[in-house]
Amino acid sequence: MHHVRLLVNMLQNDYYVDEQGLKDAVRRGLPYNVIFLNTMMKIDLMPLKRRPFTREEERRAQTQILESGTRALRIATAEDAVLTKLEWFQMGGRSSSRQWNDILGMLKQQGTYLDLPYLTHWADSLGIKDLLEKALHDAGLQ
Structure with missing residues (x-):
């Protein structure tokens, strides 16, 4: 989960991102939404599959x-x-x-x-x- 912390650090100034929610999504292999604060646009983050x-x-x-x-x-x-x-x-x-x-x-x-x-x-x-x-x-x- 070290990568999640790095991602949160990179995004937190410009996006609403909940670290625990993101960790849960990564563990379950599910998409997660962040919100771009300047426009309130929702952005889907998708876990990459190996295929x-x-x-x-x-x-x-x-x-x-x-x-x-x-x-x-x-x-x-x-x-x-x-x-x-x-x-x-x-x-x-x-x-x-x-x-x-x-x-x-x-x-x-x-x-x-x-x-x-x-x-x-x-x-x-x-x-x-x-x-x-x-x-x-x-x-x-x-």
């Missing part, structure tokens, strides 16, 4: 600065965020309307900018192709 998709997701992540004077963060691409949300939705029994609405919102916002072959390839590999197809349909992209 090909995660390695590709990390390779494609983009370094961004949310606001001048703050630390740069590695941000997942829209495609990878959609795939991860679809996995969470599936793990949650396919019942969370909040997750589903997040997915549809991301798809609608990105629209034609999405790399559909990439999404389809990884959705098939991750066993969520049916969910991706439904999401694309519900978002009006198919």
Whole structure:
């Protein structure tokens, strides 16, 4: 848990982060939310898994600065965020309307900018192709 303390130290000036909550999420392998204090934007921190998709997701992540004077963060691409949300939705029994609405919102916002072959390839590999197809349909992209 030494890494959690380091992360909290790095984030605590610009983000609301609860160290104990983050430790619990890391122990359980679950995502954790921090809040960017300047804008109150919620940011999902996701534990990395040891698998090909995660390695590709990390390779494609983009370094961004949310606001001048703050630390740069590695941000997942829209495609990878959609795939991860679809996995969470599936793990949650396919019942969370909040997750589903997040997915549809991301798809609608990105629209034609999405790399559909990439999404389809990884959705098939991750066993969520049916969910991706439904999401694309519900978002009006198919």
